[in-house]
Amino acid sequence: xxxxxxxxxxxxxxxxxxxxxxxxxxxxxxxxxxxxxxxxxxxxxxxxxxxxxxxxxxxxxxxxxxxxxxxxxxxxxxxxxxxxxxxxxxxxxxxxxxxxxxxxxxxxxxxxxxxxxxxxxxxxxxxxxxxxxxxxxxxxxxxxx
Numbered sequence: 230x231x232x233x234x235x236x237x238x239x240x241x242x243x244x245x246x247x248x249x250x251x252x253x254x255x256x257x258x259x260x261x262x263x264x265x266x267x268x269x270x271x272x273x274x275x276x277x278x279x280x281x282x283x284x285x286x287x288x289x290x291x292x293x294x295x296x297x298x299x300x301x302x303x304x305x306x307x308x309x310x311x312x313x314x315x316x317x318x319x320x321x322x323x324x325x326x327x328x329x330x331x332x333x334x335x336x337x338x339x340x341x342x343x344x345x346x347x348x349x350x351x352x353x354x355x356x357x358x359x360x361x362x363x364x365x366x367x368x369x370x371x372x373x374x
Contacts, residue, residue: 248300248301248362249358251295251296251299251300251301251302252296252300252357252358252361254295254299254300255291255292255295255296255299255300256292256350256354256357258288258291258292258295259288259289259291259292260288260346260347260350262284262287262288262291263281263284263285263287263288263346263350264284264342264343264346264347264350265284265343266280266283266284266287266288267280267281267284267342267343267346268341268342268343268346270283270284271342277334277342277345278331278334280342281327281330281342281346285323285326285327289316289319289323292319293312293315293319296315296361296366297366300361300366301361301362301365301366311365311366314364314365315361315365317364318356318357318360318361318364318365319357321356321360322352322353322356322357322360323353325349325352325353325356326349326350326352326353326356327349328349329345329348329349329351329352330345330346330348330349331345333345333348333349
């Protein structure tokens, strides 16, 4: 019985580590797309404030696919409203992310946009992980689906 409990705890711990790893891969991919596209558009004369909106839209699409198919793959059953909740959590976190991004650019004129993206992303990362795990990829919904 004690061994079964230890095995269950180890399995749960490994699952959390895998999820965090998947989330980190999704986040890194999203950051590369977000920062890279924002920076590239700025190099072509597009305002980083405007370019970031397109970059974020593409990044959210990519991170959804990675998170659904890897990070929370055992919770990937089709559940009504999941994409809408993912978008809602993403938009809430990108709101905070964008505020930090805009504040950093405003306070530090001449700063490369990629550094402001990194500052905003650090705030959004925590909000996303909590939001996705608690509101989007919930265990009880997948078991009922």
